[in-house]
Amino acid sequence: MWKTLVASIFLGWYFILLAIGLLGWREARKRYFRRNNALTSYSPRARPLEGVSILRPLKGLDPNMYENLETTFKQDYPTYEIIFAVADDDDPCLDIVRMLLDKYPHVDARVTIGEEIVGVNPKINNLMQAYRTAKYDILWVIDSNVSVVPQTLSRSVSALTASPTIGLVHHVPYATASIRDAKFGTHLERAFLNTNHAKMYIALNVLAIDSCVMGKSNLYRRSHVDQISGLGVPLSKQNMSPPPDGPVRGLASMGKYAAEDAKIGHSIWHELGLEHCLDVDVAQNVLGPMTLRGYIERRARWIRVRKAQVLAATILEPLTESVLAGLLACLALHYFTGADVVIMFVIHWCIFLAIDLDVRYHLTGTHFTSNAELGEFILAWMAREILAFPIWAYAIWGSRIVWRGVTYRMLRGGVVERPDRATRHSQDFADGRMQEPLLDNHDH
Structure with missing residues (x-):
């Protein structure tokens, strides 16, 4: 028996x-095969769309970095600003940023330099100044090694504002790599992200049993993030007193976590009771050279992070x-x-x-x-x-x-x-x- x-x-x-x-698989076929036939641009006849602050945290040089960053200057959207967050004033990425600022003087774009240390996570420390000084409530946080098509912002804002129950819009990442620079680990990472990872990521977000967010490209409201603490329980059950009696709130509360992207998504879901929307666009992640050992260590690192969570x-x-x-x-x-x-x-x-x-x-x-x-x-x-x-x-x-x-x-x-x-x-x-x-x- x-x-x-x-x-x-x-x-x-x-x-x-x-x-x-x-x-x-079914959702990938339905969702992404038809994405080029979806709403492709902002129409002045449509209802006015809110302004958006695009936050791009930068550190060092990534493969295809100029082209990646340039895609945010080409968004087909009426009102947005771009803030490049850089920790050090001698970072080589600043040369690329300055070239883009000179090329697109008509785009509202600027650089913040310096960290605000709120925890162990350097991405959060790097973003704090940009987060606090952003003009608009809607924030689009997009990593430096990601490129997007011009319609991504208009479609994402439409998804975020379609219902008051939506608190976060994100995009499934897929990997590309230069064959000339690719190593064995690069091929493994690309095969993983473009098949099993994408399939399960899409399926879990369709099932929507719990939060499942990867932070390559996320939109959410600063007014929502300002409320979260990382405790993962509804606000009604939290001590709402300010520190030191109550918990730290806002983006700073994410500084002590290794995977702030998943934690922000989890907090918006469980603390604010808001849903996530996996939009029809994708986040193209350009991979650099990665050895087999590098691939193994990368996967092992994130398994240990997930084990802790x-x-x-x-x-x-x-x-x-x-x-x-x-x-x-x-x-x-x-x-x-x-x-x-x-x-x-x-x-x-x-x-x-x-x-x-x-x-x-x-x-x-x-x-x-x-x-x-x-x-x-x-x-x-x-x-x-x-x-x-x-x-x-x-x-x-x-x-x-x-x-x-x-x-x-x-x-x-x-x-x-x-x-x-x-x-x-x-x-x-x-x-x-x-x-x-x-x-x-x-x-x-």
Whole structure:
């Protein structure tokens, strides 16, 4: 009886996973295949749209950076400003920003230089000045390695203002890379973002059971963010006194977390009771050279961040991957029917590959240029799927992450600390006052 029960659970879980994947696939086909036929521009005959402050946190140089930043100057929208947030006045990215300011003098754009230290997260520290001085209530925070089409802002604001129950609009990221500069890790990252990650990200946002936000490109209202604290419970259940009796609120309250994007989305959802909208546009993420080791460390780092935030879901993560879930399902089918496990697994993997390739096509809107490119992508996809469990096993047993030679330890709730200063500064982390940077802004 117990064998039958276990086999039934494996099969049941597999079909749930397959159903979620098919949902993501269907939505990718429906949502992104027709995005170029959606509302394409602002019409003066339409109702007036609110002004928007576009915040782009910058640090160092990214691949394709000039073209990425230029896309925000080309938005087909009547009223917006662009604020480039830079921590240091000697940052090389400022040369690119100045060239764009000279090229587009008619665009309301400026630079803020300097950090306001409110926590461990340098992206938040970098954004504080721009956040406080932005002209408009609607904020569009977009990473430096992301490019968008000219219609993205008009469509996103329309989505944000369509209903008072919408508190955040975001865009699914997809990856591109220069073949000349790409390394093996680059191919793995591109295969991951453009297939399994996109499929599940879309599906989870359609199901809308809970917040699921990645911070490459997000729109929300400053008046909403000013209310959140990161506690994750409705405002009615919080102590609304100002600090020190009550919690820190606003963007500054996110400074103690490693993944501020997910935390902002979670807080808007749970504290304000507002929904999220995954819009029809995409955030094109331009990848640079990444080695295999770099890819492994990157995936492991974010597994440990997720473990600190949602332990149960992270423990179950391997069961959402095609290799382990497919193998268990094939063993269950063998138990019930005697079918050959190897043949069944090959069929299973071909189904998942076909779904992922179609998701990639509708997300990027492009076909492979040659059979060699298709074969290279399939090999990267297979390697990514095979490596998923070993990377998870490596990551799940640790709580420390290494960034730029500095070791940090993840704490419950996504807060971080320096292990060598844990005793002296643990309260500083809890209050959001720790000052050593963990991640640079374009790694989010």
